[in-house]
Amino acid sequence: MLSLIVFTPLAVAALLLLWRGLPASTVSWIWIAVTGVEVAAVLGVWWAYPGEGFAHEVDRPWIPGAGAGYHVGVDGLSLPLLALTTVVFAACAVYSLRRQRRPRQFAALFLALQTTCLGLFVALDLILFFVFFDLSIVGMYAVIAGWGHGPQARRSALTFFLYTFLGSLALLLGFIGLSVAAQPHTFDMVALTRDPPTQGTAGALVLSTVLLGLAIKTPTFPFHTWLPPAHTDAPAAGSAVLAGILLKMGTYGFVRIAMPMLPDAWRRYAWAIVVVGVVSVLYGALVALAQTNFKRMVAYTSVNHMGYVVLAVGAAGLVADSDAQARAVAITGAVTQMVSHGLITSALFLLAGVLYDRGGTYRMDAYGGLAADTPRFAALTAVAAFASLGLPGFSGFIAEFQIFAGSLSAAPVAVAFALPGILVTAGLFLWALHRVFLGPARHRLSATADLTAAETAAVLPLLALALLLGVFPRLLLDVVEPAARAVTDLVAR
């Protein structure tokens, strides 16, 4: 079942590539249909999920010489991200209706990329995880280099490729270290989680390489420098996937790999992770505040939002100063934040794409008074901005509330430092809304520049889901909480 969900997009991608003369509109509808079926399939898996442990497990030998297997399965940590992946890709498919040059190749590339993202979240083998991790980099490089805009697109794509490739190799080194320490040598996540192999200095070294790889992908301060240029030059749908899904690969790695497999080292260096999280929160927010480019600003708020996740998972490692209940809340908050950020930021990036499409620039000073001329665009952007700054009623509030509540007892000083981040984010979003939508008009856009039906249909469901999870968080938390408690216990071993 899971393999079918993971590899169906790839099969369709191959079909699209081979089928030359396919009309562009047919391509779009095939793409939308496949992503729609994927959403339905993952909802089916969610419905059938027993509530605890791994479901739909498949374990086959793959590269037996290296101890790597084809081992997949879902649990409360991966299921929400799996669902998020299908939703974001479906939104991108709808958004790209009648939009891209070379639509056939674009759709095929995105479908292949979807396979890598889905595969990563269901992987229960480190090498399988790495394979999808690496392939997602290649896919995103092709998206930015092939469909990016701006004179710097190639260069940004190359920076992105080299930087994240470095991260992925660091990750591979860590994985090899984990595997070599285990007896017998294995890359199986379940086996490595059951019996964490490394202790002492070796554990610290392995953790540092794994963390380097994940931190580059997440990205946290100071490894975030590839992110803003990559976002600025990527096409809107590419940015949505990059921010919505690819960044989650890093944070998902924290809770799936680093914490359960290296509990000893994680507890010892949790304070460092907390510090990195707080710095990311503040740095991301402050730099975002200074941006004049709308898309770059959103990109830096991603650094800020991922900083909260890092803070939470770090605080969950400070075992001595807090009870298990609070730590579980922090991890639940971290997972909720991944889902919430995925939904809201994808929506913001798609809206940024609309802005560029109509006005030809991301510079906020070039606009003004858009609220009067393009009311639908203004309304949805405002909703997305408020959701992103953590307004109660949206999923972001639930996530950040849990992160702060869970981390408070373990790291009160860190939380005190991170809280102003929310304030800055609120300020920068309000200021951005003010510059783009209010005041005298400095643009030459008419009412026809408002959102089209396809664009609305792409963005609205993302925001509606953020609202739904904000009002009825139990829908998500019921699945996440048991898994978060399990991670808490694993770290405290």
Place this chain on the structure above:
Amino acid sequence: MNERPLALLPELLLLVGAVTTLLTGAFLPRGRQWVARLIAVGALLVAVLAALPAVGERSTVYAHSYALDPATTAARLLIPLAGLLVVGIAAGRVAGNRRETEFYVLTLLAVLGAVLLAGASDLLLLAVSYLLSSVPLTGLAGWGRDRRGAEAALKVYLMSALAGVGLLAGAALLTALGGGASDYDRLAAGLAGAPSAAVAVGVVGVLAGLLFKIGAVPGHFWVPDAVQGASIPAGALLTTVPKLGGLLAAYRLFAVAVPADVVDWPLLVAVLAAVTMTLGNFAAFGQADPRRLLAYSTVAQVGYLLMAVAVAGRAERALPALLVYLAGYAVTNLGAFAVLAAEPHDRLDGYRGLARRRPWLAAALTICLLGLVGTPPTAVFAGKLTVFTAAWDGGLAWLVVVAAVNTVASLFYYLRWLVPALSLPSGPPPLGTGSPRGPRVAVAVAAAVALIGAAGTFPLYGLVERTLQR
């Protein structure tokens, strides 16, 4: 004394094939030399088939001088298959040439020499097979009979002669130190009590010959010039076939014959591996000629491969790792050369817009170059993963870190080739120039195998035991 001529059937078939091809070619008119090609291909195929019945065999023949074990079996399968791909790559360039037959004969002899190199379990046989595989390489390098080809041939010849002296002197010294025994099993016993300084000199001498053969530092100088000067199919062979034989020979020498407690060869090989990969990668940075770029990339790849040799006998999975990497490397490297043969350009810029002109060729190039980087799920990824794991397991974690950093660095120059090829200039697509059928088939086969390699290595493990036959 274990004299079983039939145990050497694959090798004999290659030899008979070479002789038959030569004789047939001598009597064929110029327009019908394809008959010779057919014979050469047939000989390679039959040699592969003849190796299959001996897959599970574990013994030595002719007074322990030739080992029949997983490494030899792998060499008997891989090297002729690589030879087949080379013939496919050559089909366009050499077809109809006056000296077409010579190319095939030299290819068959080079394949035979490399197989013998891999199976040799005796210093004297190692020396003989070294010479047998060196002479055809010189001939192939100069096959085109142009100025650059002559330079390439001269370079290969001089280097091989120099390294050959080292190998012969080293072999003689080691044999003397080992009490007159030259087969690896008794040599190991004899060397155990020998003075380590003298053994070190002998090992360095033998290693010099093998390092030349595989194109590793310090015996790498001939690689870029020979690949650039020789024809493309000859370059493909020069960078693949001798490496397969030479690396297996080095592995066997260290795993069986030289005790690590007498000479610290693991450290020596590890340092050589680190230097080789670093030098190969950094020298490849500035290359504008795709042939030189590929040549330096093969030097770098040998560095990664040497990691498995450095842990020979110490990490339980070193041998399977080496074989998997060799198989992946051979097919991926030949695929890249096949792309080069299908569309030769002297400068990387010549490939600009390849994706529009010939999308399938561009796809094959992408697979092969990303494969050489080690991107999953290609064959080289499986090789790199297993070799890295084995090296770490053997206590060389630092070398794994060096190799990982090198891998990132290597991405840069492969992308220098790939990015122009994949960029799409505006305007109508120019008409694709037709290329001969041979390279296209070779491209397709190599790219497909390179792509599904990681999944495809699964059956390979059934063949591979973890130790060698003494």
